[in-house]
Amino acid sequence: MRSQDIAKQPIGIFDSGVGGLTVYRALHERLPNERFVYLGDTARVPYGTKSLSTVERYALENSSFLASRGIKILVVACNTASALALPKIRAKIGIDVIGVIGPGARKAVTLTENEESPRVAVIATEATVSSNAYADSIHAASSTAEVFQSACPLFVPLAEENWVDEPETRSIAERYLKGVRDFDPQALVLGCTHYPILRDVIQKAVGADVALIDSGEATAEEVENLLKDKALANPDQISYNRERSLCDDLDHFYVTDAADRFARVAERFLGAVPTKLEAIEVYGKDELATRRKS
Secondary structure, three states: HHHHHHHHEEEEEOOOOOOOHHHHHHHHHOOOOOOEEEHHHHOOOOOOOOOOOHHHHHHHHHHHHHOOOOOOOEOOOHHHHHHEEEHHHHHHOOOOEOHHHHHHHHHHHHOOOOOOOEEEEEOOOHHHHHHHHHHHHHHHHHHEEEEEEEEEEOHHHHHHHHOOOOOHHHHHHHHHHHHHHOOOOOOOEEEOOHHHHEEEEEEEEOOOEEEEEEEHHHHHHHHHHHHHHHHOOOOOHHHHHHHOOOOOOOEEEOOOOOOHHHHHHHHHHHHHOOOOEEOOOOOOOOHHHHHOOO
């Protein structure tokens, strides 16, 4: 296939559920000329409680499905899959793969590199914090940065319910983020794809001087650079021919369960319901046989 034809292919994105929609939004806003195919594995969420081998298997099945849709690059929007499965995914599908952890970590180092004592905080789910993936990536990019991590599991349901300015949300944020305030970081990585929905309440809890890093936005920046470096940017320039809106009919969304709920949360996250939304199965033969017996 000619490189120009490959450049016209869509970008694939997968997440364990709906949180990756914030990554989709960041990519869409930065790359208005690109088309996207999104897969939310809503039947098997959450990934954070699963074993390494299970996460790898789920990630490979999702990646193979998206590769079969003719994507040119793959964005792994799930933090758990980014932490545990990127090497296996790259070996399996043979196209460029970008996770969300490396870009977020590198952005944090860039923003703090001129500080005498760089301090970076990371908030994420318990599984991502336990993996130390962000801390390892930050230390790989900077030998001097201090890292503080904190799990904020209740932020996920609060974001999905769109409780962005409720007294309960502010109270929970104050409690979760006390350790971050005491650490006094220059930058705070939002290490879960749900957390940008609560950006304002998080900013108020940690203070206006702390730079918040949206891993989705950092990932979109690296995807843009990759497309330029490899001459894979779409030459058709969609945005000049028509106004691109989120979830329009140029983008295709797939879920493995609960399509109606996905559509409702998408409207909360993005302000739009996906025009093309389809429920599919991506399971391997063994799991599919088990599901049919149960």
